[in-house]
Amino acid sequence: MPAKIPRRTTLVGMAATFSTLAAKPVYAQGMGTVLITGASRGIGFEFAKRYAETGWTVIATARDPAMAEPLKALAKAHKNIRIEKLDVSDVKAVDALAEKLKGTAIDVLINNAGISGGSQNQKVGAIKYEVFDDVMHTNVLGPIKMAEAFAPHVAASTQKKIISISSTEGSLAGISARPDVNSIFYRASKSALNMAMINMAKALKDKGIIVIMLSPGLVQTDFVGDLRLPIMISAEQSVAMTMPIIARVTMDDTGKYFRHTGDLAAW
Numbered sequence: 001m002p003a004k005i006p007r008r009t010t011l012v013g014m015a016a017t018f019s020t021l022a023a024k025p026v027y028a029q030g031m032g033t034v035l036i037t038g039a040s041r042g043i044g045f046e047f048a049k050r051y052a053e054t055g056w057t058v059i060a061t062a063r064d065p066a067m068a069e070p071l072k073a074l075a076k077a078h079k080n081i082r083i084e085k086l087d088v089s090d091v092k093a094v095d096a097l098a099e100k101l102k103g104t105a106i107d108v109l110i111n112n113a114g115i116s117g118g119s120q121n122q123k124v125g126a127i128k129y130e131v132f133d134d135v136m137h138t139n140v141l142g143p144i145k146m147a148e149a150f151a152p153h154v155a156a157s158t159q160k161k162i163i164s165i166s167s168t169e170g171s172l173a174g175i176s177a178r179p180d181v182n183s184i185f186y187r188a189s190k191s192a193l194n195m196a197m198i199n200m201a202k203a204l205k206d207k208g209i210i211v212i213m214l215s216p217g218l219v220q221t222d223f224v225g226d227l228r229l230p231i232m233i234s235a236e237q238s239v240a241m242t243m244p245i246i247a248r249v250t251m252d253d254t255g256k257y258f259r260h261t262g263d264l265a266a267w
């Protein structure tokens with residue numbers, strides 16, 4: 001016979017639980033460990049900041065931690081941030097970090113690191129072909145290798161999510177509406193990333209791992225340089241919109257591509 005729980009105590013306990021949940025933002029519920037690539041600045045830095053402030057354990061990776069002053073200051077203020085050196089285009093370095101973190105459960109892996117390659121290098125008629133490898137290695141090979149190397153860490157976690165930051169620039173459905181053709185490598189890289197992650201979603205489904213792509217919106221970071229448009233949002237706004245999406249996706253969503261607004265992205 002199970003012990004009889006006094007009705008009054010149970011109700012009070014439930015009320016307390018509900019009020020605690022209601023007070024917390026959705027991404028704070030079910031906190032865990034998040035690993036973010038490219039956390040030295042921009043959107044990646046903002047993910048690290050907000051997850052840390054919420055109480056998650058954050059593994060923030062940077063190509064050159066010594067130079068990542070804002071990230072170092074953030075880690076000083078938040079003891080739940082651990083900085084690791086990582087260039088995602090370096091397959092051996094990804095393997096080495098996966099080995100170093102062996103046994104660490106990672107609830108959410110965010111493949112955020114990315115480069116544009118510079119639109120000036122991608123103008124048809126004067127394409128700088130040496131830039132191609134950098135863009136593809138960083139934006140496509142990096143996320144594929146991260147997902148493969150860290151699948152055991154993610155599979156060992158509670159939430160089991162791999163998120164790749166894509167871009168509507170990689171959308172086949174939207175290309176006719178774009179006036180310029182200056183980002184030929186970058187656009188190709190994000191289309192390739194989407195296809196790679198849809199395949200990854202299929203490959204990792206048996207392990208219970210949810211794989212999605214997220215478009216962060218047009219975000220005012222170093223990435224967009226001096227470009228200023230009314231539709232632009234800050235990295236804070238972008239992350240505040242995408243974290244709840246990450247929190248609520250389930251296995252029913254694996255392989256899907258979301259906009260920062262929460263709608264599915266046509267691509």
Ligand SMILES: NC(=O)c1ccc[n+]([C@@H]2O[C@H](COP(=O)([O-])OP(=O)(O)OC[C@H]3O[C@@H](n4cnc5c(N)ncnc54)[C@H](OP(=O)(O)O)[C@@H]3O)[C@@H](O)[C@H]2O)c1
Nearest residue numbers: 038040041042043063087088113114167218219221222223
């Ligand atoms: N900003 C936008 O409007 C926008 C729109 C759509 C998609 N995105 C995507 O969002 C992601 C983040 O962009 P962002 O706007 O935050 O750009 P950002 O401010 O330029 O930051 C890019 C980050 O990626 C890191 N990184 C670059 N190459 C790397 C490599 N090989 N290994 C590890 N880290 C590397 C950078 O590190 P370092 O400091 O060492 O250079 C930096 O931390 C990218 O995938 C980008 O394609 C951005």
